[in-house]
Amino acid sequence: MDVLYFAWVRERIGLPREQVETQARTVNDLVAELRAREERYAAAFADLSALRVAVDQELADFDAPLDGAREVAFFPPMTGG
Amino acid sequence: MDVLYFAWVRERIGLPREQVETQARTVNDLVAELRAREERYAAAFADLSALRVAVDQELADFDAPLDGAREVAFFPPMTGG
Amino acid sequence: MTIRVQEQPFDLGEEANAFADAQDDAGAVVTFTGIVRDLPGGAGLDRMVIEHYPGMTEKALGQIAADARTRWELADVLIIHRYGEMRAGERIMMVAAAARHRKNAFDAAEFLMDYLKSRAPFWKKEHTTDGGDWVAARDEDEDALKRW
Amino acid sequence: MTIRVQEQPFDLGEEANAFADAQDDAGAVVTFTGIVRDLPGGAGLDRMVIEHYPGMTEKALGQIAADARTRWELADVLIIHRYGEMRAGERIMMVAAAARHRKNAFDAAEFLMDYLKSRAPFWKKEHTTDGGDWVAARDEDEDALKRW
Numbered sequence: 001m002d003v004l005y006f007a008w009v010r011e012r013i014g015l016p017r018e019q020v021e022t023q024a025r026t027v028n029d030l031v032a033e034l035r036a037r038e039e040r041y042a043a044a045f046a047d048l049s050a051l052r053v054a055v056d057q058e059l060a061d062f063d064a065p066l067d068g069a070r071e072v073a074f075f076p077p078m079t080g081g
Numbered sequence: 082m083d084v085l086y087f088a089w090v091r092e093r094i095g096l097p098r099e100q101v102e103t104q105a106r107t108v109n110d111l112v113a114e115l116r117a118r119e120e121r122y123a124a125a126f127a128d129l130s131a132l133r134v135a136v137d138q139e140l141a142d143f144d145a146p147l148d149g150a151r152e153v154a155f156f157p158p159m160t161g162g
Numbered sequence: 163m164t165i166r167v168q169e170q171p172f173d174l175g176e177e178a179n180a181f182a183d184a185q186d187d188a189g190a191v192v193t194f195t196g197i198v199r200d201l202p203g204g205a206g207l208d209r210m211v212i213e214h215y216p217g218m219t220e221k222a223l224g225q226i227a228a229d230a231r232t233r234w235e236l237a238d239v240l241i242i243h244r245y246g247e248m249r250a251g252e253r254i255m256m257v258a259a260a261a262r263h264r265k266n267a268f269d270a271a272e273f274l275m276d277y278l279k280s281r282a283p284f285w286k287k288e289h290t291t292d293g294g295d296w297v298a299a300r301d302e303d304e305d306a307l308k309r310w
Numbered sequence: 311m312t313i314r315v316q317e318q319p320f321d322l323g324e325e326a327n328a329f330a331d332a333q334d335d336a337g338a339v340v341t342f343t344g345i346v347r348d349l350p351g352g353a354g355l356d357r358m359v360i361e362h363y364p365g366m367t368e369k370a371l372g373q374i375a376a377d378a379r380t381r382w383e384l385a386d387v388l389i390i391h392r393y394g395e396m397r398a399g400e401r402i403m404m405v406a407a408a409a410r411h412r413k414n415a416f417d418a419a420e421f422l423m424d425y426l427k428s429r430a431p432f433w434k435k436e437h438t439t440d441g442g443d444w445v446a447a448r449d450e451d452e453d454a455l456k457r458w
Contacts, residue, residue: 007433057366077447080432088285138218158299161284175323
């Protein structure tokens with residue numbers, strides 16, 4: 001699964017995208033796995049209320065299922081316009 | 082006093098402006114004087130709900146006083162924009 | 163603040179660029195442009211003629227613009243309105259509002275339009291090959307003023 | 311309907327003219343333009359950098375435009391949004407909505423902006439000589455969605 005990071009999430013983790021081997025069934029499961037990896041991940045995912053997630057390029061909730069998902073992206077609230 | 086007519090009021094009366102000698106104290110008084118003049122005036126002023134009036138270039142009511150007024154204009158509801 | 167009442171056409175693009183370029187503290191610019199529409203059912207508009215009340219027009223537009231600046235925090239306001247003859251597709255008028263926040267710019271532009279429609283002394287006449295008809299004021303346009 | 315996500319600058323005037331020229335049944339065109347503002351208090355914005363999510367951005371904007379066309383009777387919709395580096399005074403983005411009636415054009419343009427602000431994957435970073443700060447989302451922007 002491709003995991004993408006944008007804005008300060010990208011900066012905190014230190015990379016824009018990575019390939020992740022995971023059996024996570026929901027976004028929350030994936031977040032738990034990532035948090036457990038390294039301090040920079042734990043820092044990036046410290047406060048989920050400051051984060052948004054997209055599954056296959058659609059905004060999703062953190063309890064959204066991941067079955068069949070090819071791309072998950074984490075980022076702060078958007079500031080377009 | 083200058084009396085001005087716009088749009089179909091101008092067309093019905095047949096002139097865009099005229100000088101009127103009057104002692105009318107309100108717009109309604111002036112309308113009564115004009116109506117009494119000729120059929121084309123009576124026709125133009127037949128339905129006051131279809132007319133608007135400006136006294137010295139400010140929208141006014143038909144019972145507005147005319148003391149000191151130099152210019153009164155009659156016209157249909159505006160359709161700018 | 164700029165208000166222009168003119169017979170000659172104006173260039174929407176040039177006006178929009180000049181207005182936006184003149185802003186140095188406004189992140190939001192809203193414009194409204196009114197365009198002469200052909201008549202429904204292919205009746206064939208030959209031309210639209212707009213009559214106005216010189217003197218009162220400028221005062222009324224100035225008052226409407228001043229009211230908008232009192233109600234909202236605006237960086238700038240522009241109103242251009244043509245009179246005389248124009249064909250389908252030509253621009254009739256435009257307003258622009260600039261503000262720090264987009265909501266103010268949107269509200270002000272809509273307020274300017276609502277008042278300009280029913281409180282500025284312009285009258286439109288649509289001419290076809292069959293003759294001319296004065297455009298009737300719409301009740302919705304009068305009603306639109308109530309929300310401000 | 312046109313949606314463009316691009317790095318290069320766009321010309322507001324040219325876009326507004328082209329959009330208005332393309333309408334043959336819409337008497338009302340509303341545009342919104344977002345401009346890079348300098349920082350308050352003269353902190354001195356060196357540049358703004360906008361990051362986005364290629365692929366999702368186009369989908370999200372397409373969805374927002376389609377939603378607007380479902381809600382209001384619109385003749386046309388345009389969205390242009392830049393990413394990458396830009397300086398104070400440069401245009402960041404614009405939307406345009408064309409309709410027969412002005413209220414639909416105004417509502418649609420405001421709806422497009424409200425959704426684009428909080429639902430399209432763009433992130434702004436303001437750089438000064440002291441470093442860079444990600445622009446924080448404003449609660450008002452999230453609240454603005456509730457009225458639609």
